[in-house]
Amino acid sequence: MELLLSVTPLIILLFCLLALKMSTGKSGALAVVSAIVIAYLFFGIDANGLTIAMSKGMSLALYVLLIIWAAVFLYQLVYDFKAIDVINKNIILFIKEPFIQFLLLSWLFSSVLQGIAGFGVPVVIVVPILIHLGFDRLSSVAAVLLGHSWSVSFGSMGSSFFTIFLVTNLDQQSIGYAMAIFDFAAMIMMGFSVCYIYGGWEYVKKGFKYIIPTSLVMIVVMFTVIYLNLVSLVGLLTAISGLITMYTLYILREKPEKPKELYKDKLNLGQALAPYISIITLSLLFQIFKLGKYALSFKYPGFVTDLGFQVQAESAYAKIKIFGHPAPIILMSVVIGILIYKKANIWNNEKFKNVVHKTITKCTKTSISLVFLITMALVMMDSGMTNALALNVANLTGGLYPLFAPLFGILGSFITGSNTNSNVIFGKFQMSVATALGVNAFVMAGLQSISGSIGVSLGPTTILMASSASGLNGQESKIYRKVLKPVLLTAAILGIINYILLVVIKINIGGAL
Amino acid sequence: MIKNIIFLSFIPIFILLYYGSTFENPTVGLIGILMFIIAAVVQFITKN
Structure with missing residues (x-):
């Protein structure tokens, strides 16, 4: 009964999205109300607890929405001032074959961006480029969502990697090695998924000669960078080596x-790329100089539900670093873009007003959906529903749990839209189950992070960013349908590898605990 | 139009919820929760 109740909001969300083909806004609205009612009636959360959970949800939504608004604004600016045309025509000059353009941009270039910035930046940058190169909108969105997902866990200068290490308190390097084993499978699977999206099985065969050697080089680089303990650079250096x-x-x-x-028009390639180069440069600079102390954050008290589920107090929740959060970085790049357009004499106030108007129209719908979905996630987490769901599934599967373990990483990313948050919710849980089963906890922790990584491509925040960037607003159910199968297939493969490593081979990474 | 109202309603809802949670004032929090549920219901019954 507890299992059924805890999974109900997710079933409602998926049923409305996939079966009834409702918009994310409507599906999210129904799912969040069901989560609030179930949490209040069956999981013993009172009005005070609900207030805290929902407020946390909205502050987290603010964090994500700032990125979406800034990214859509930048995209609209680059598009309306025709800088994107210059970029695309130069890509065609260097890579003539459309299949290679598609694979290289969605599988590797997006992963390079994930290595630096993350937080949806690869999606909002690469999807529009693919669409303007002439690729189908839905295919472009699905390819980038899947293509960069293998790099999320080691990406964003290592933020998810740091989280899994912090929540499990295991040796960081050893978790890194375990993650790399699973990431090798994930990068290959995602490469082939991109090929399949491009042109079915024929292109999976064609992609073989690129994906396998590239993945082999990337995994060697990944292990080397982990060995050298350059944890912040694992994702970036691996993706660059692949590119x-x-x-x-x-x-x-x-x-x-x-x-x-x-190729150049009124802008040359350097000028057209300047806002994107600025994002990369500023992200790196702010990481190096560690200017994270200037931040806006929210404070929340802890509480205990009537069923005894404890929620810790938060002293700095949803911290928005002025020099670190992607939104200010993107806005600084927008300013750089504006200055360049003015210098190149292509600035036009009317066009700019149009950019602002289009940004508001595109982002309003997305923002509503996002607030509902993130609030649902927080109500589920803080009421103990997510915890109950995980415990019930672990009890139900018993010794076969390693096969099903990837589903939790994916579930965490699906409900929160973040690999980091997935690791926060399920990292410790996966480790506890591994200890209870007497199997290697490092492998289980590594699996959690990588399955969370691929699950990001199903995250509502990422999907909404992608739909905004591609003009597919309101068609999120189509995106879900396209992305779901490759993610589940990869999860099944990760589960099998996990089972073989833990139960058949009984691998020992990091030594006994 | 309705979408804009729902979107803008999130600002007072967030203020109420945040005030309710930080100052542990359940009445203010409850108003925030009810407004949030109304916004969700309106979103659900409104045409795309």
């Missing part, structure tokens, strides 16, 4: 004609 390897393979195999000169 270089695949482009080199393309040059060697296809021998494309070298472009005589770069």
